[in-house]
Amino acid sequence: MNKTLKDAILNGFYDDNYPGHELLGPQLLANNSDNKIWSTLRDELLKCKSFTWAVAFITQDMLVPFKVVMADLAKKNVTGTIITGDYLGFNNPRVFDELKKISNLKIKIASEAGFHAKGYLFEHEDYQTVIIGSANFTRSALISNYEWSLKISSNKEAALTKQFSDQIKGLEENSFDLTDEWLKNYRKNWVKPVNNHSEKNIISEKIKPNQMQQDALKNLQGLLAEKQTKGLIVSATGTGKTYLGAFAVKAYKPKRFLYVVHRRQIAEKSLQSFYQVIGGKQSDYGILSGNKHDVNKKYLFATVQTLSQDKILEQLPADYFDYILIDEAHRAAAPSYQKILCHFKPKFLLGMTATPERMDEQDVYKIFDYNLAYEIRLRDALEEKILTPFHYVGIQDYEENGEIIDDTTDLRYLTADKRVQYILKELNYYGYSGDRPRGLIFCSRQDEARELAEKLTATSHPAVALTNEDSEDKRGKTVTELEAGKIEYIVTVDLFNEGVDIPSLNQIVMLRNTQSSIVFIQQLGRGLRKYPNKQFVTVLDFIGNYKNNYLIPIALNNDTSRDKDRVRREIQIPDFVGLSTINFSQIASERILHSLDQVKLDSMRELRISYKELKQKLGRVPLLLDFYNYGSTSPLVFAKNHALAHYGDFLQKMGESVELTKKQSQILSFVTKELLSGKRVHELLLLKMLLNSDNRKISFDEYIEQLNKHHAYVDKDVLNSVDDILTLSFFDVKSGKTTKKEQYGGSSLINHDLLTYEFSPVMRNCLKNTAFKKLLMDVLETGLLLNQDYQNDQQFTIYKQYDRKDVCRLLNWPLDVSAPMYGYRVGENVTPIFITYKKDSEEKRNAVYDNQLSDGRSLRWYTRAPRHLSSDEVQRLLKPDMKLQLFVKRSDAVGKEFFYLGEGKVLQDTVKEEKIGPKKKSAVGMNLLLKRPLAPSMYKILFDN
Structure with missing residues (x-):
């Protein structure tokens, strides 16, 4: 390790002709599309023996992903210290409350005046890593801001490390442990820093079309220019669907406009939104619902229940409205909606919905002539920062005596006191954003929902169960109680998948099997509407031994590849969605991987379902190009x-x-x-x-x-x-x-x-x-x-996957010689080498070739046996001008494709003839140095245990 570390330091600070090392070499960290500063901090945490951080500013919105890592580290007895302070009153008292929940973390308060440090020290077995720069421990700094931090690893005896360690030691000596008394005084005297963005400014921004809304409006204009009479817009909940409709109507300038929805409260709220955008006389706007019949208004907002009555429709001629908007358009296949649509003949009919995919297979797209004007999906909206970010946490469900929650678990176990206490412990640990918890809990059965609500209430966490057996009035009343803080949780089965609007929700809790990616995303999206003082939504997914666990990473990453290897990577290296984070505990990851091993993602059954969904969406036979643009399956x-x-x-x-x-x-x-x-x-x-x-x-x-x-x-x-x-x-x-x-x-x-x-x-x-x-x-x-x-200016693209036949073709060889190639083939001036890092079985012939990434930058590799240093093949391989192209895969279980890691160089002093295998045949072994240091993400995919 010392030589590797020395070379890495010399490569970074002196001469890049020394072998580099992506994990140990100096690095300038920034937040880019490939990597975030938090990703590096997370990787260092997972590998370290202990850590000490000195960070002035900490925000609660970064603590959820931190807690996931710390919970796993606690099981390995890894502890850490954070030194922070009260400089400028930046740290909210809630931050200290949340930090105190982490059992393997010591929190110290710096006594230094003007404490404004931003340094992270990690202790490893025989070296230390320091990350120091502009990034505080805040979500913006570690995920999205333009920040620079320098990462340096060094021997513990190095001068720089000693300087930093001495600074940390001195800082600790001049700091004191966080105490309840100090926190009580801090909370009492704390004044919230002034926010330059007033609520008034936020509201004014909401009624201006954002970029996605502008694109949607442009597409609607295109439909009108093509003389189309219908259109459908798919817009995720909370993305300004109502305002988008208002902008569209304002641009059209109808003589009479009709807005149709299923609930009066939504109609009244939508009226106000349209008035904000369109303006004009307040008297031009009216309601058609219950006993209120403003049928003569220019802009009429109606409930379907009232509008569909015969006596109402008889008053209104077929051409009475020249523009009709159907909100929650996925309901348009219902008889009451169909009655309305058959009666009226507007010049343009617009449908808007967040959930066009129907579990009942009703063809929503057909109703609107398959004119999909625009889609604002959940992931897109999060990337554009239209919604509140979420922190998804996949954790293991309750387990006792080896019994794990699964699809057939008895109700008594689901609502056992110990499981309820476990759920409450995790809810408290991961917390929420806001003044009190407002949560939506999805469970698997109605009787479970009722009993769980009773037990939560009995433990001073008031909750109400809602099922499809409850009236609309009770549902509305319960939602009002949640928003008012009278209850903390609504416990339901699948009732709130769509149509509910509870902006103040700050916790989504999943206590059930994931039956479909569609439902998963619908439920995840319930709490993402923006709300004052809500910085994030905590999404807790209690993962049991469910056969459909594999759907979770697929849904979160909008993964259409149906490639098991890619899904595995999505679990190993969780992604970011805008400011949102995806996090799995170690045991939860193992359960998802086990589920993945049991399923065939690309079966004909799955392809048939995907094909039928896309055909319904397009209204015609889809082509591969359609799967690329719209489908749930990659063309590949x-x-x-x-x-x-x-x-x-x-x-x-x-x-x-x-x-x-x-x-x-x-x-x-x-x-x-x-x-x-x-x-x-x-x-x-x-x-x-x-x-x-x-x-x-x-x-x-x-x-x-x-x-x-x-x-x-x-x-x-x-x-x-x-x-x-x-x-x-x-x-x-x-x-x-x-x-x-x-x-x-x-x-x-x-x-x-x-x-x-x-x-x-x-x-x-x-x-x-x-x-x-x-x-x-x-x-x-x-x-x-x-x-x-792919990069077309070169034969291979770094870190892309290729099989042996691809390599033969891209090396411009005249014949496909992949079948007899096995581990390598020595060409005239290039030799492709294929390395399977982990062998599936020690009994396999090639298991005797012990490929090892000995120092994180070079692989020990062997020729075929029998081979000698004097063999013609070996002599040609070792020619100075021979180009070695390295392709590596983790194991045979991941398929035929290998990751391209770039060119390799033979370290001549490591070349020697060895006896290998049970028959002790001669082979030539050598270390192959990667010319391009391995990226941390690729290291994790290929070589991490």
Whole structure:
């Protein structure tokens, strides 16, 4: 470790020719899209033996993710100290209350006047890490602000480390332990710092269209310009859906406008919002609900129950309103709404909803002619800071004597006193933002909800159970009691998935299995509407032994890949959504991973469901491009599915009429399986250019010009490789009884001479089939979009995944020699090396090759056996000009693809012949140094235990 640490320091401070080390080398930390300062702090916490932080300012909105880490560290007996203070009265007294809840944390108050430090010290086994700079322990500083912090690791005997340690030691000596008495006095004398943003300013900002609303309004104008008469906008709860509707109506300037909703309270509130935006005479606005019938008003806000009455509809001609807006448009399939929609014939009908996906399979999109004008989804709204950020915490549910909550757990256990106490303990530990808890608890059954509410109330946490058996009046009254602080919790089953508006909610608690990603996001979004003094929402998910746990990371990350390996990474390295954080305790992570191992995400059943949902949304047969733009499944899933030859094959299995010849099907299979992934732009671009050409012919110069526009590297080898791929000669290698070339039809797709490229006669004939042509273009356009994730100016993109066949192609080799390649293949000037870091079984032949990331920067690697230092293969491998390309995967369980880690360099003094394996055969071992230091996130994915 000492040599590694020394090299890393010299690399950072003296000469980058010394080997670097991403984990130990000096780093300038900032908040960017790839990494946040909090991510580095979190990683250091999880690896350290102890820590001491000196931070002047701490905010409560950063303590929830910190508590998740500290709870896991407590199980490993890792403790820490935070030195903070009262400078400028920045720290809210609540911060100290919350810090005191962390059992393995000591809190000290600095006596130094003007204490304004921002330093983080971590003690490791044989070195220390210091992070020091501009970042306080606040959510803004650690996640979003433009901050700089310098991270330095050094030997404990280093002068700089000693200086910092001495400063910390002196600071501790001049600090005192946080006491109840000090906190009582601080709270008594504390004056909240002045906030420059008054409530008046916040309100005025809300009624100006934000960027997403502006985009939606532009799209609505586009529909009107196209003479469309209907449109649908999907807008997440709390994103200003009502104001957006008002802006749209203001722009249209209708003679008479009708707003339809299911509750009078919403109609009255919406009237006020529209008046704020549109203005004019107050007398132009009216209500149609109950006994109030203002049918002669210019802007009429009606409840569906009153409007749908025959005696009301008889008073209003079909063309009475030229603009109608249906709020909560997912309800529009109901008979009462249909009665209204059949009666009126407006010039434009607008639907607005937060939840278009219906569990009852009603086709909401069809009602609005599939004119989806705009979508403001939850994740987008959080990124744009339209909603209150959340801190999601996945923690283990109550467990006793090895018994874990699951789908069949008896009610007595669900509402046992010990489980209730456990839930309350976790609710108290993770806390809430605001003056008192206002929580919504989702559980699995109605009797559980009632009993849980009674037990919470009995423990001085007043709660009310609400189910679908309760009246609308009781629901409204209960919500009012929660907002007034008379009760702390509403306990329900699935009643509040949509339609409820409780802006003051500051806790969402999930005590049930996740049945669907849609419902999960609906429930998560209940508390995200902005509210005064609410800085965040605490979302506590008690994760039991549920078979659907795998849906949690998929829903939180809006993951459409259906790729288990990617879902695993999302659990290992939790993501950020704007200022929101996603956090899993260690045991909760293990339960989710266990659930993931039991499911097949890309099964035909799952694909069928996804296809039906998208077809309903679009009102037509979706293509791969539609899955890329709108779907719940990545287009790549269809390419990777071994049961499908291509997407046309899938459509046929779905009962769609797709007529293809055998040859056409084989060609579609080739472009789908080999090119759709977008890992190289060259073939996709050439085929699309030919397809768009009138005579199916383009010049060599035109092709080169387009490659340059796509910033793609061009040389003789890659152009020859494109020919090899599109003539299928690359695939002229035995694969079972036939060659892959024969499986793809055996015919070249192109002809190429010195001056031109053109489609082959076989392709020209196939293109006479419009279905084939459409499906081919679909693959090419989708592949070009997927290619945006890759760097076209080089053969491989760092940290992207490739299988052995991809590597053969991208190295411009004339044949696919991936089958016999195994761990490596020595080429003329480049050698790809494939390393599986963890072997699944010690009995496997390759388990004797003990690949080790010995110091975080170099891998011990072995040639095949038997091999000797004098072997021709080894001599060629060790040539000074041989380029080594390193590809690594964690284990065989993650599939065939390897992460590209960049070039490697043989450390010559580590090369030696060794006897390996049970038969003690000779092999040559060597350390391969990564030329590019490994990113912390990749280190965690590949090498962390």
